[in-house]
Amino acid sequence: MRTPKPAPKNAKNVIFFISDDLRPEMLEAYGQNNMITPNFDALAQSSTVFKRAYCQQAICGPTRNSFLSGRRPQRTKAWNFIDHFREAGIGANWTSFPGYFLQNGYTVLGGGKTYHPNLPPDNDGGKSWSTGEGVPGYVSHGDTGGCTSDYFEHGAKSSVCPDNKADLNDYTDYANLQGMLDGLRYASEVQRNSTEPKPFFLNYGVHRPHLPFRFPASFGGRNVWDAYGPTEGIALPKHQRAPKDMPGIAFTYEMDGQTQVCVFGECHPIPGPFPNTTTDSPNSTDTDGDAGGCPFCGPSLPPNITRLMRKGYYAAVTWVDYCVGQMMAELDRLNHTSDTVIALVGDHGWQLGEHNIWGKHTNFELGTHVPLIIRGAGQTDPVTTDVLVESVDIYPTVARLAGLPFPEDVDGEDLTPLWSDPSPQQPLKQYAFSEYPRCAPLDAPWSDTTSCVHTPRVNFSFMGYSVRSDTWRCVLWMHWNGELLQGDFTKEPAAVELYEHSGVNGLNSFNPNMGQQQPTDFDATENINVAAAHPDVIKKMLAVAKEQWGGSV
Numbered sequence: 426m427r428t429p430k431p432a433p434k435n436a437k438n439v440i441f442f443i444s445d446d447l448r449p450e451m452l453e454a455y456g457q458n459n460m461i462t463p464n465f466d467a468l469a470q471s472s473t474v475f476k477r478a479y480c481q482q483a484i485c486g487p488t489r490n491s492f493l494s495g496r497r498p499q500r501t502k503a504w505n506f507i508d509h510f511r512e513a514g515i516g517a518n519w520t521s522f523p524g525y526f527l528q529n530g531y532t533v534l535g536g537g538k539t540y541h542p543n544l545p546p547d548n549d550g551g552k553s554w555s556t557g558e559g560v561p562g563y564v565s566h567g568d569t570g571g572c573t574s575d576y577f578e579h580g581a582k583s584s585v586c587p588d589n590k591a592d593l594n595d596y597t598d599y600a601n602l603q604g605m606l607d608g609l610r611y612a613s614e615v616q617r618n619s620t621e622p623k624p625f626f627l628n629y630g631v632h633r634p635h636l637p638f639r640f641p642a643s644f645g646g647r648n649v650w651d652a653y654g655p656t657e658g659i660a661l662p663k664h665q666r667a668p669k670d671m672p673g674i675a676f677t678y679e680m681d682g683q684t685q686v687c688v689f690g691e692c693h694p695i696p697g698p699f700p701n702t703t704t705d706s707p708n709s710t711d712t713d714g715d716a717g718g719c720p721f722c723g724p725s726l727p728p729n730i731t732r733l734m735r736k737g738y739y740a741a742v743t744w745v746d747y748c749v750g751q752m753m754a755e756l757d758r759l760n761h762t763s764d765t766v767i768a769l770v771g772d773h774g775w776q777l778g779e780h781n782i783w784g785k786h787t788n789f790e791l792g793t794h795v796p797l798i799i800r801g802a803g804q805t806d807p808v809t810t811d812v813l814v815e816s817v818d819i820y821p822t823v824a825r826l827a828g829l830p831f832p833e834d835v836d837g838e839d840l841t842p843l844w845s846d847p848s849p850q851q852p853l854k855q856y857a858f859s860e861y862p863r864c865a866p867l868d869a870p871w872s873d874t875t876s877c878v879h880t881p882r883v884n885f886s887f888m889g890y891s892v893r894s895d896t897w898r899c900v901l902w903m904h905w906n907g908e909l910l911q912g913d914f915t916k917e918p919a920a921v922e923l924y925e926h927s928g929v930n931g932l933n934s935f936n937p938n939m940g941q942q943q944p945t946d947f948d949a950t951e952n953i954n955v956a957a958a959h960p961d962v963i964k965k966m967l968a969v970a971k972e973q974w975g976g977s978v
Contacts, residue, residue, distance in 0.1 A: 432530030432622040436828045437802040438765040439526065439626040440609075440756065441819075444745050445485060445538055445635040446785065447771030449476075449796035450947075459660070460739045461652060464750030465798070468769065472800035473808040473844055479857035479893055480816045483773040483785040483792035484878075485635075486541035488816065492770070493522045493540060493553075495820040495835030497858070499974055502910055503544065504862045504885070505878050511545035511552075522820040523553040525832050526626035531555075532615050534608040536564030537601040537630035561611055564604030566597045572637040574689075576650075581690030584683075585737030587642035587650040596641060598631050602748045605629045606755050613759045624827070629752060631745045634775075636681050638737035640744035649743050650736075659732040659739075662778040663948035665725035667697065670954040672920035674863050674887065674902055676870035677776075680783040684873055686726055688733045696725050696781040697870065725781055735777050763803045766826045768819060771795040779947055786861065786871055788891040788900045790924070790951050793859040801826050801844060810847035813857045813893065814840055849895070858973055859891040863902070867919055883907035887919055890970045896927040898951065899966035914971045921963055923956035 450457040454469035455476065481491040482498050490503040494510045496519070501510040510516035520528060527533040533555045540548050548554070548563050572586040573579065593599045605627065612625035633640060642650040653659070667676050678697050685692045725731065749769070756762055776782040776791045785792045795816060818837035825831060825841045838853050862885045865875030877885055885905040890912060892899045900922040903912030956963055 427528055429528050429530050432624050433828050434622055436529070436531075436622055436624045437826065438612075438616075438624045438761055439531075439823055439827050440752065440765055440767050441522075441626070441628045441823065442749050442752075442767075442769040443489070443537075443539060443628070443630040444742075444749075444769070444771050445630075445632055446773065446775040447634060447742065447745070447796055448775050448777075448791070448947075449478075449771070449794055450742075451796065454796065454798055459735075461649065461743045462746040464746045464753060465769070468749075468753070468767065468800060469798055470807050471805050472767070472798045473804070473810065473847070475797040475799070475814050475840075476809060476811045477857070478770075478795050478797035478814045478816065479793045479859055480771075480773045480795050481859055482861055483787060483859065484861075485538075485772055486544045488772045489539070489541050490544060492816040492819050492837075493549075494519055495522060495817060495832060495837055497817055497836045498860055499911065500836065502882065504860075504882055505880065506541070506544065507879065508882060509544040509546075511549065519834070520832065521549060521553045522823075523626055523628055524549070525820070525824060525829070526624075526827070527553065527555060529829055530622065530624075532560075532612045532623060532625040533627075534561055534563075534605075534612060534625070535628040535630070536605045536608065537598065538632050539628050539630040561604070561608045564601050564608065566600040566604075572639055574642075576642075577689035582685075582687035582692055583689050584637045584680075584686065585688050585733055586637055586639040587737070587740060588639075589642045589648075591641060593641055593644065596639070596744075598633055598744065598748050601629070601631075602751055605752060609752065609755055609759065613761060626827075629749075631748055633745050634738050634741035636683075638734075638741040640741050644744065645747050649740050653736050653739060656729065656732045656736055659736045661728060661731055662725075664780065664952050665696075665731075665778055666781050668780065668922075668924070668952050668954050670957070671922060672902065672954075673868040673870050674865060674920055675787065675789075675889070675900065675922055676780075677782050677784055677786045678870040678872040679786075679876070682873055682878075686730060686734065686783060688730050688737070691730060693726055693730055695783065696778075725778060731778050734783070738775070738777055766802050766823055767800045768823050769796065769798045770816060770819060772816075777947075780951070786876070788859055788861050788889045788898075788922075790893075790898060790926075791947060793857075793891065793893070799823065799826070799840075804844075808844055808847050810843050810849070812843060812847065812849045812852045813854055813895070814838075815854075815857050855894060856969060856973075857893040859893070860974075861889045861891075862905070863887045863889060867902070882910060888912045890974055892966045892969050892973070894926075894966075896925065897962060897966070898922075898924045898926060899956075899963065899970075901967060901970050911975050914974070918967070921956045922954050923959055923962060923966075924951040924953070925955055926950050
């Protein structure tokens with residue numbers, strides 16, 4: 426750890442919010458009205474909203490290792506819940522995102538789920554956070570309390586847990602919030618009593634809406650569970666089946682390690698895999714033809730279970746919105762709103778029954794597409810951009826907005842030019858890159874028994890490399906070279922996916938003639954694998970992937 430240098434004279438404060446499993450589904454930012462998110466909406470109205478932001482891997486530990494180190498997974502070598510970037514020979518001496526502000530004279534405090542637990546160990550200890558006498562420690566209250574609710578009988582299994590009886594302090598995000606509020610007051614006082622510039626960087630990681638969807642039914646003066654109305658009014662996904670002609674390895678058959686979906690004591694197996702069928706599943710709302718060629722297009726969950734799960738997710742997001750709003754209100758009370766950069770990101774996406782998938786662990790649009798909202802210090806006007814950006818860009822962008830030099834040896838881009846010119850006519854990058862390992866045969870989906878979550882990286886079977894352009898997503902499933910820890914581009918891809926992202930309504934594609942204020946349609950795309958019909962696109966994407974991921978093998 427280098428000796429910190431004094432902060433620049435006019436350096437800005439930073440608050441960085443990370444939410445687990447958060448989809449880009451807010452109203453003002455992403456044109457969706459399914460969720461109640463007044464604080465996210467207010468933030469978006471004075472921020473830059475990135476409509477097409479993508480994470481580098483759709484699972485907690487690796488994605489956080491990536492954007493909190495500023496390096497892609499191919500450099501962190503962290504693809505599961507075993508490894509982290511601080512390992513010897515990888516990034517033991519790298520400067521992390523919060524660590525960069527620590528080196529530049531900031532008070533740096535954190536709490537909640539920032540890094541995934543123990544990845545790196547001890548939340549990266551003194552390398553990422555301020556230490557010393559009187560300095561608040563890292564705030565970390567575990568996610569305890571189980572899934573209890575007065576909406577169902579005690580002891581019943583459920584992933585949805587609204588509760589009218591529990592004290593707010595029983596919820597990990599609220600307990601961490603209190604610590605973060607104390608930290609904000611501490612950092613503000615240090616700044617005001619210092620004779621030298623002493624800006625602060627605070628990182629609040631919120632656990633929800635990660636499973637279980639546990640939240641207080643009532644907070645902020647209303648019963649939020651009831652505010653979402655009757656469960657029968659919650660919309661079902663339009664496409665409750667896997668994409669046609671999708672290779673089996675692309676599918677996810679589990680829900681964060683669970684093999685059942687249980688709500689209020691009613692349990693059902695995770696959808697798929699099922700025998701091939703040429704008809705829609707009984708509960709599907711699909712209307713665009715049969716599911717021929719797809720071995721994972723079996724019956725979806727019963728409609729009442731799907732609706733309850735979606736309602737539970739939405740209400741959990743409203744709880745996150747409330748916690749973030751409390752931090753924003755205190756920032757305002759302390760008169761720091763105009764001198765603070767605020768960034769909000771989801772660590773990865775989440776599928777709520779679209780494609781018959783419940784979770785992430787894929788390279789699909791809904792697994793990799795994340796909300797990203799950044800407000801510059803003093804920014805009052807909203808900016809919206811459809812330019813492709815990535816989570817790995819957050820570190821250098823926030824550093825520049827705060828008045829610091831571009832950090833050394835990071836993989837991300839400085840996105841600050843988009844504040845003055847958000848149009849995609851001259852994009853900062855042509856592609857967004859994501860990846861996901863598989864330890865299953867090609868014809869088997871990712872499941873609780875075939876995942877790579879606890880498999881040594883040398884023993885992976887395949888790596889799915891995703892290349893997202895304006896109009897396409899191509900996923901190339903490459904044979905894995907365990908010795909070099911990278912895909913083997915001397916061999917043909919074991920399987921290929923290609924999904925078209927043009928000519929549809931929604932942020933899943935950019936249409937320059939439709940303007941930038943478009944809603945995100947979570948069901949619009951990636952329902953048919955068209956790889957066989959576009960060999961020229963596959964050839965081009967393979968060349969791009971080979972250049973990006975080191976095709977010298």
